Every structure is written in structure tokens, then in C-alpha cells.
Amino acid sequence: MATQIVMDHTGDRRHQFDPQNAFELADAEKRFRELTGKGFTAAARSAAGETIKVASFDPTAEETVFFPRLVGG
């Protein structure tokens, strides 16, 4: 199972999906597009543990984190 983690005021919301399941995969891709369209940044970790920014939906990413647009505080 892969997980999309969306940060919010409750800590986060988690959406799990099976990359082998076409319906769940389409749902996850739609969620990715909606969130990034709203200005969320998506990030994943490489096999070496490095943080990488994800520009397009990656069905092989085990865990993707989304955080809202950054602003100067």
C-alpha cells in the first residue's frame, strides 16, 4: 500500500491506495492533481533517504507528503 499524507490543522489526513488497483490509482492521481493545483507542494523520499520534490504523480512512491503553499511569516 502507498500513502498520501496531507498536512492540515489536525496534524494530517492519510489516504492509502493500492498501486496495483487501477481505480485506487486513478483516485490517488486525481488527489495529487487537485492538491498541487491548489498550491500544495508534494515531496517524497528517495531510496537513499533524500528528500525530493515531486512535480508529477509517481505511482511508485511509497509515501508522499503534501504541505500547503509557503508564505513569508
Added chain:
Amino acid sequence: MGFLLRIWRGSPDPPRFCAVRQLYRIVNIINSPEARGRGLLRRWLSERQLAQFDAFNFFDVIGCQTAKRYRIYYATAANVEELDKGGHPLMRYCFVPTGDLVPGDVMLAQKIALETDELAALELANKFQPSPQRLA
């Protein structure tokens, strides 16, 4: 609350009730937004960052474009400092994700931003002189 009082009054075994109440309290603490944010952050830190965070409640990040070192403190605003080679603060930055996020989430967003798109994050950040107590 009334439910808990009824259990307590009718309970033939107050120590067991106390244990159950303590368990509820622990579960609530573990599931609080702050704890969830902290847990997520800890999972995403490198081994070195995690050790630093557990010991001092802050961790260091190397900027992906300039290789400068930044220190991210456990807070939700003005909590990022640029450090010189000796580890002294040079500048304080404030850039945060929109929305009312908990400290762990804010820190993770700042870490990801500095490690993947450092200059863009700094460009939108407000800049301050580092606080005197952190200069020492």
C-alpha cells in the same frame, strides 16, 4: 464525563478504573495534532537530524543550492536560522505553510523547502536579525 463517573461509582475495582482512565489519557495524547505532527516529522528526519531533534528540539538542514546550514527550531514562526561555519546565527527567517499547522508539520515543510528549493523559500521569507539569546 457522566459516563466515566457512573463507571467509577459502580466500579468494584477503582485501581482498574484508574488504569483505564490513564490509558484513555495516553491515547488522547498520542492522537493529538501536535503528537501526530511530531511523529510525521521524526519519520522524515535523517538519522543525524533525528538525534539532534531528540536531544535539543531543533535540527540542522543543508540548503540544496548554497550548501549553507540552517537550524530549524520547534515552533511555528520565525524559527529558522542561518548559521555561519562556527555554528553562530547570521540571520533569522520566517516562512511557513498557510493554514493553522502544528509545529512538527511546519518544521517538516521548512526542511523539505530548504532541501529541495532553498532559494525560492528564502525569497519569500521575512528576514530578521537573530535573537540575542541565541547569539550566545
